[in-house]
Amino acid sequence: MPSGRPSLVGLLGLFFLLLIIVWLGVNFVKDPQEFINVFFVGLTRGAVYALIALGYTLVYGILQLINFAHGDVFALSGLIASSVLLSVFGVTTDSGAGLVIVAIAVALIVAMVLASTLNVTIEFVGYRRLRHAPRLAALITAIGMSFIVQNIALAIYDVDYQSIPRLIPNSSVLTIGEVALQWNKLFVLALTIPVLLALTWMVRETRHGKAMRATSQDRDASAMMGIDVNRTISFTFALAGSLAGAAGLLFLLYFTTMRYDTGFELGLIAFTAAVLGGIGNLTGAVLGGILIGLIQEFNEGLAWATPGGDWTRSIVFGILIAILVFRPSGLLGEQTPEGE
Amino acid sequence: MRKKSLFLALLALLVGALALAAAGCGGDDDGNGNGGGEGDGGGGGVTALPSSLCSPLEYEGEGEPDLIIASDLPLQGSSRNQTIQMTEAMRQVLSDAGWKAGDLNVGYQSCDDATPQAGKWDSGKCSQNGKAYASNEDVMAVVGTFNSGCAQIIIPLLNEAPGGGVAMISPANTYVCLTTPGPACDETEPDKYYPSGTRNYIRMVAHDGYQGAALAQFMADRDIQSVFILNDKESYGLGVAENVRNAAESLGIEIAGFEAWDPKAAGYEGLMRQVGQSGADALFLGGLIDENGAQVIKDKVAVLGPNDGDVMLLAPDGFTAQATIDEAGQENAAGMFSSVAGVPPEELTGAGAEFISSFEETLGGEPIEPYSAYGAQSMQVALDAIAAAGDKDRAAIVEALLQTEVTDGILGSFGITEEGDPTSGPITIYVAGETFTTEEVITPEEDLVSAAMGG
Known part of the structure; x- marks a missing residue:
């Protein structure tokens, strides 16, 4: 029975939250313009995380499976996009805008189609037959799939970083005082927001979306009501794959460097973002991604009393643990049968 | 239904096989087609190091090799161009010496301390390599490592190797505490790298x-x-x-x-x-x-x-x-x-200038990486130490190595301090x-x- 008094752990949590607010406040007061600049950097990085996190959350929502291969599908599709840009179109920093736009559009289509196909294949080969197996079997298969996709990327692209020229300029599009928003950041944000809106609309309003929600709540009942469960799950994997493909290209265009194992660490962060926001919750995945991006950049970019890069991972995962302790369903709550 | 199961099983097998192949073949090429080759025992009078770790035994002299010098460098990842050039430079020195150190025929194996996954030196691989050198009684000297972190693992393994330790010459390690104590070093450094109490390691570069x-x-x-x-x-x-x-x-x-x-x-x-x-x-x-x-x-x-x-x-x-x-x-x-x-390659004089000139021809226009001459000098020092020892005797070779004095060498003239560092530091x-x-x-x-x- 609740005592009505706050626990020691709760008080500690409030104390740390207060500390963070004070720290952010002091940094803002000391240099508000730089604070906003760092905020934009974090927001952009967070948007990239969010796009990857959406794929995790979609699959978890329907299968309650953490598809560890998702991060690696993201990396492989980014590498494939680099081949399209460099080997097929031969784009350079001197290429005309027309060629760059066509090359990016083709790379986007190729990356999304290939990533979708790969994701659907992974589900068909690896996960479908384990749907009624213990959770652990599916989890281990997901980890195995992650290594397989990673090694395929390694075999094709070798261990070297694949670099592309900066095709989206980092010159300022908007400047107020010393606060500047660059074209490449605007590009990332302008792509993430419509993707989230379109995805939310699709899940809520369309036939496929309704089928996904129904399958996520009760697979057997959905099948009895005439929903093709296998097709719906494949569709979800295809959707998650196409998000990974888009995120791969976006990452490549923004950071301009990628390697076969880029998806491992990023996948973990994106998965963390999905859990932070409330896994299975689309808006939660975006919120989680953006929060982690901001935490990372504030920790590395602010000047006053900043723990610095040595502590970034500890802080990100420490906050995750705190959220799970105080709010196990994530910030916005799960939207899965388990979360209800 | 059974057909479908069989199809799925075959598909899964194919994906697995692809992944295994991928794990095995990613970037494992040192530019000489090495990495596969003969089995563990090949090499005539000596037992070659395992082909899983090193290139096949190379020897282009008369008769059969009496001993092995191994190089230990990261042959994958961003350092690859540099380190492959270093192995080429070592081969050139061996070739110029007629694959001989004094009267002894010298075989050479190029070993990789990087993994395709890491794309750089890997502590597990360094440890595996070090144990292989130490336990192979035909390995008389190791030229390497490139990375100081890997040297921290290999030096003690070679220091305690049977027969008085294996001589080790690094062309590129610069971490101070590998050889020299100092305020920035851990109090156990550098002694912890030499558990036998005797040094077996020198380097060609200033720390x-x-x-x-x-x-x-x-x-x-x-x-x-x-x-x-x-x-x-x-x-x-x-x-x-x-x-x-x-x-x-x-x-x-x-x-x-x-x-x-x-x-x-x-x-x-x-x-x-x-x-x-x-x-x-x-x-x-x-x-x-x-x-x-x-x-x-x-x-x-x-x-x-x-x-x-x-x-x-x-x-x-x-x-x-x-x-x-x-x-x-x-x-x-x-x-x-x-x-x-x-010093930069173009400022080398005498034997160094001659080496650079002939090495440029070998490379066919590719720019010379800064550490190539250091790889060559390290191999020359290894050959000289073996020649000075006059026998296939690890302890004698280590002793000769510590007395190294280079006169008009590829890097000029310099000595080696008691700690194992070169006496000049440009x-x-x-x-x-x-x-x-x-x-x-x-x-x-x-x-x-x-x-x-x-x-």
Whole structure:
């Protein structure tokens, strides 16, 4: 029975939250313009995380499976996009805008189609037959799939970083005082927001979306009501794959460097973002991604009393643990049968 | 239904086989078709090192080899061009010597301490290699390692090897505490690397005390007032970053910040904004290009501007390779300064100039990487030590190695201190453009070197 008094752990949590607010406040007061600049950097990085996190959350929502291969599908599709840009179109920093736009559009289509196909294949080969197996079997298969996709990327692209020229300029599009928003950041944000809106609309309003929600709540009942469960799950994997493909290209265009194992660490962060926001919750995945991006950049970019890069991972995962302790369903709550 | 199951099983098998093949073949090529080859026992009079670790035994002299010299370098990842050139340089020395050391026929194996997954030296692989050298009684000398972190693992294994230890000559290790105690070293260093109580390791390059001093001197000469120092958290990167910090402080340069970059991070824009806010007019990157260094350089230029602008960019020898320019892009690397212990290839004279001239022909126009001559000199020192010992006797070879005195060698004339360091310490500062070209050669004052080491 609740005592009505706050626990020691709760008080500690409030104390740390207060500390963070004070720290952010002091940094803002000391240099508000730089604070906003760092905020934009974090927001952009967070948007990239969010796009990857959406794929995790979609699959978890329907299968309650953490598809560890998702991060690696993201990396492989980014590498494939680099081949399209460099080997097929031969784009350079001197290429005309027309060629760059066509090359990016083709790379986007190729990356999304290939990533979708790969994701659907992974589900068909690896996960479908384990749907009624213990959770652990599916989890281990997901980890195995992650290594397989990673090694395929390694075999094709070798261990070297694949670099592309900066095709989206980092010159300022908007400047107020010393606060500047660059074209490449605007590009990332302008792509993430419509993707989230379109995805939310699709899940809520369309036939496929309704089928996904129904399958996520009760697979057997959905099948009895005439929903093709296998097709719906494949569709979800295809959707998650196409998000990974888009995120791969976006990452490549923004950071301009990628390697076969880029998806491992990023996948973990994106998965963390999905859990932070409330896994299975689309808006939660975006919120989680953006929060982690901001935490990372504030920790590395602010000047006053900043723990610095040595502590970034500890802080990100420490906050995750705190959220799970105080709010196990994530910030916005799960939207899965388990979360209800 | 059974057909479908069979199909699925076959498909799964195919995917698994593809992955296994992928794991095995990623970048495992040292440019000579090595990596496979004959089995573990091949090689005539000697037992070759396992083909899973090293290239097949090479020997082009008469008869059969009497002993093996192995090189231990990371042959995969960003260092690959550099290290493959080093193995080519060693082969050239062996060929010039007729594959002989005194009366003994010398076989050669090129061993890789990198993994395709890491794309750089790997502690597990270093340990595996070190144990293989120690336990193979035909291995009389090891030329390597390239990375100090790997040397920290291999030196003690070779030091305790049967027969009095295996002689080890590094062409590129610069971490101070491998040979020399100092305030910045752990109190167990360097003794913990030599558990037998006798040294078996020397190096051809001056340690990072010299590099740190030279880089600080270079900054002071260019009127740098404040430097922000980053490191990649590896022992080499952190070590050289501390050496630069100590030397810079002793020259009155303010340290605007001392932080690490996370090699696994996607980008470093926030970190670079912090550098910008600190007011530093120089940024030093202590670490390796393999540790996502190209992204650090790109973000430096994106946030702080070009390297010949407001914030100068400097790095140690971990960045002085063509891979830095190729991976970061010439537009980002241009104007970056980086150092290498020793003199540049074009300033070598006598035997060094002759070597460079003939090596240029071997390479067919490819730019010579700074450490190639050091690889060649290391192999020559190994051959000389074996010749001086006159027998296939590990202890005698180690003893001869510690007496090394190079006269008119590829790197000129120099001796080796009791600790195993070369007696001369010039440092070359390169500037990046299309390739790295020599900017200046600095021989730092001993006082500054001592300050760099924390003294």
